[in-house]
Amino acid sequence: MPNLLENFKTNIAKTFVICLLSVFGTTVAVASGTDHAGEEKFRPGDMIMHHISDAHQIHIVGRIYIPLPVIIYNHGHLDMFMSSNFWNGFDAHGELQFKPYTASSGTTYENHHEIIYISEGEQAHHEPLAYAQVGHEVLVDSSAHATDSLAVVTAPVEDTHAAHGHKALDFSITKSVAGMLFILVLMVIIFLNVAKTYKQRKGQAPKGLQNLLEPFILFVRNEVAVPSIGKKKADRYVPFLLTVFFFIWMCNLLGLIPFLGGFNITGTMSITLVLAMIVFVITSFSGNGHYWGHIFWPPGIPFGIKLILVPIEILSIFIKPTVLMIRLTANITAGHIIILAFVGLVLLFGQSSAVAGYSVGIGAVIFMVFMFFIELLVAFLQAYVFTLLAALYFGDATQEHHHEEAHH
Amino acid sequence: MEGLLSVSVGTVFWASISFLIVLFLLSKFAWKPIVQSLKEREEGIANALNEADRARLEMQKLQAGNEQLLKEAREERDQILKDAKAVAEKLRAEAVAKTQADADRMIAAAKAEIETQKKAAITELKNSVATLSIDIAEKLVREKLSDSDKQKALNQAMAADISAN
Numbered sequence: 001m002p003n004l005l006e007n008f009k010t011n012i013a014k015t016f017v018i019c020l021l022s023v024f025g026t027t028v029a030v031a032s033g034t035d036h037a038g039e040e041k042f043r044p045g046d047m048i049m050h051h052i053s054d055a056h057q058i059h060i061v062g063r064i065y066i067p068l069p070v071i072i073y074n075h076g077h078l079d080m081f082m083s084s085n086f087w088n089g090f091d092a093h094g095e096l097q098f099k100p101y102t103a104s105s106g107t108t109y110e111n112h113h114e115i116i117y118i119s120e121g122e123q124a125h126h127e128p129l130a131y132a133q134v135g136h137e138v139l140v141d142s143s144a145h146a147t148d149s150l151a152v153v154t155a156p157v158e159d160t161h162a163a164h165g166h167k168a169l170d171f172s173i174t175k176s177v178a179g180m181l182f183i184l185v186l187m188v189i190i191f192l193n194v195a196k197t198y199k200q201r202k203g204q205a206p207k208g209l210q211n212l213l214e215p216f217i218l219f220v221r222n223e224v225a226v227p228s229i230g231k232k233k234a235d236r237y238v239p240f241l242l243t244v245f246f247f248i249w250m251c252n253l254l255g256l257i258p259f260l261g262g263f264n265i266t267g268t269m270s271i272t273l274v275l276a277m278i279v280f281v282i283t284s285f286s287g288n289g290h291y292w293g294h295i296f297w298p299p300g301i302p303f304g305i306k307l308i309l310v311p312i313e314i315l316s317i318f319i320k321p322t323v324l325m326i327r328l329t330a331n332i333t334a335g336h337i338i339i340l341a342f343v344g345l346v347l348l349f350g351q352s353s354a355v356a357g358y359s360v361g362i363g364a365v366i367f368m369v370f371m372f373f374i375e376l377l378v379a380f381l382q383a384y385v386f387t388l389l390a391a392l393y394f395g396d397a398t399q400e401h402h403h404e405e406a407h408h
Numbered sequence: 409m410e411g412l413l414s415v416s417v418g419t420v421f422w423a424s425i426s427f428l429i430v431l432f433l434l435s436k437f438a439w440k441p442i443v444q445s446l447k448e449r450e451e452g453i454a455n456a457l458n459e460a461d462r463a464r465l466e467m468q469k470l471q472a473g474n475e476q477l478l479k480e481a482r483e484e485r486d487q488i489l490k491d492a493k494a495v496a497e498k499l500r501a502e503a504v505a506k507t508q509a510d511a512d513r514m515i516a517a518a519k520a521e522i523e524t525q526k527k528a529a530i531t532e533l534k535n536s537v538a539t540l541s542i543d544i545a546e547k548l549v550r551e552k553l554s555d556s557d558k559q560k561a562l563n564q565a566m567a568a569d570i571s572a573n
Contacts, residue, residue, distance in 0.1 A: 054419065171418035180423060184430040191438035198445040201454060217442060238443055239435035247427070270419035274427060298496070330412075 042351050044344025051262040052336045054270075055114045055175045056083035058261035063094055066261070068178055072109060072116060073169040079103035083172070086111040109168060116172070120165035179263035180271060183250045187243070220245050220387060227390035229398060237394045240282065244275060245387040252332055252379030256372065264381070267333035269325070275326035279390045282318070287397040320393055324386055330383050335375045342368045 057064040088099035107117040197210040203380035225234040251265040342364040350357025
């Protein structure tokens with residue numbers, strides 16, 4: 001017991017140091033910017049969105065970025081290059097600037113707020129800002145006589161999408177995809193290793209990594225799958241539930257590690273959508289007659305009510321996975337936003353005076369430590385909730401007939 | 409950064425493919441053996457518990473058997489002791505009876521011997537007395553008959569005796 005307490009204490013200390021470092025690190029990065037251009041205001045909203053949104057590079061700290069591969073499908077061919085080709089130095093704030101890049105296929109791409117556009121024509125960038133804002137038609141016209149596609153663009157980036165041509169079909173390994181792939185590879189390594197240990201140590205007490213993970217494996221199997229689905233059918237769904245549980249949990253935890261690019265994998269709608277879709281497909285395919293019967297023709301209900309109930313039931317098939325998707329994304333993103341908001345608070349005050357920044361910083365760090373603990377809990381909790389609800393949906397779909405008689 | 413809730417086709421593509429591949433890999437090569445071993449271990453533990461229970465019951469039964477055996481042994485011992493005592497008693501009684509009989513017989517023999525001896529002694533005594541009496545009578549007669557006077561006196565006395573009778 002004292003050992004455990006000791007561990008807990010060192011963990012607190014570690015988290016505290018990490019928080020402190022992260023705040024300090026970000027302060028340095030932004031401070032170097034404000035030194036050069038005092039006029040520019042720090043906008044916490046932008047900073048937060050920058051951290052929680054998906055991106056084509058991983059931002060470690062300050063001016064250190066890791067490029068990621070950009071893969072674009074454009075009219076029958078694939079363009080592949082590193083996202084560092086878009087980089088165009090840093091502005092006075094130390095913020096990364098972007099420029100268009102012409103791939104080997106001859107198509108020019110632009111990274112505008114982390115969305116890749118196919119440039120309609122290079123001329124657009126040479127035109128003054130006012131001209132570019134006239135509209136899409138003008139740009140299409142000018143694209144006809146665009147010749148020097150390698151022109152380096154130094155003009156300020158406009159916010160109108162029209163100025164950037166149309167969105168490219170982007171299959172890039174973005175920050176979230178990279179994080180997800182990393183977690184998936186890690187999972188394969190860890191669990192194949194654990195499986196090997198199980199095979200080697202048959203009938204013996206668990207050891208090492210196996211010992212660490214076994215309680216969670218048992219938890220998912222015995223506390224989530226079996227009570228929701230039933231002992232007989234649970235085994236069919238346990239592999240998916242285990243995979244999804246560990247995937248979500250590990251992704252959530254990765255997102256909590258500072259200096260690793262602020263991954264927000266499970267806060268990326270595209271990824272939770274895939275998870276929810278798989279749950280939907282499994283639920284629909286394992287749905288027995290009883291399940292579908294209840295949806296399309298609920299037994300023991302008057303005809304008039306059936307007319308109202310059936311559309312609701314049909315909608316609920318889609319609402320259930322949608323809720324799974326949104327809950328996970330919203331919870332994880334919200335946690336990131338709160339922590340980042342505290343960082344933003346420190347930076348905002350730090351902008352007016354160093355004293356204000358440091359004094360607010362002390363309070364903010366305390367709250368951030370608190371939030372980090374809550375986020376650690378939420379990381380597990382959301383993985384559990386997603387797994388539990390998925391298991392309940394599977395249980396619903398495979399429920400046996402005898403239940404029907406119960407509520408007649 | 410087109411809003412947080414936007415969905416990117418590329419990310420969906422990669423997520424679907426990679427997640428499904430990993431799901432397949434883990435299901436086949438990780439979860440299956442892991443769940444299998446967990447099940448085996450659970451069964452093993454359940455079996456071991458059952459076995460222990462059964463062993464405990466058996467032990468109880470064995471103990472009860474032991475007690476029964478002990479009781480039986482004690483009873484048998486008691487019986488044997490009792491029997492032995494009875495036998496001993498019988499033997500002793502027999503011995504006593506035999507001794508008594510021997511003693512009686514010996515006494516009887518002794519008595520008979522004594523009687524015989526006594527009779528012999530009496531006979532001998534009688535003979536001795538008769539001889540002695542004859543001797544004495546001879547001596548007396550000789551004395552009495554040594555002179556006439558005395559013969560006469562004796563005659564007279566004897567005649568007197570006879571006549572008195």
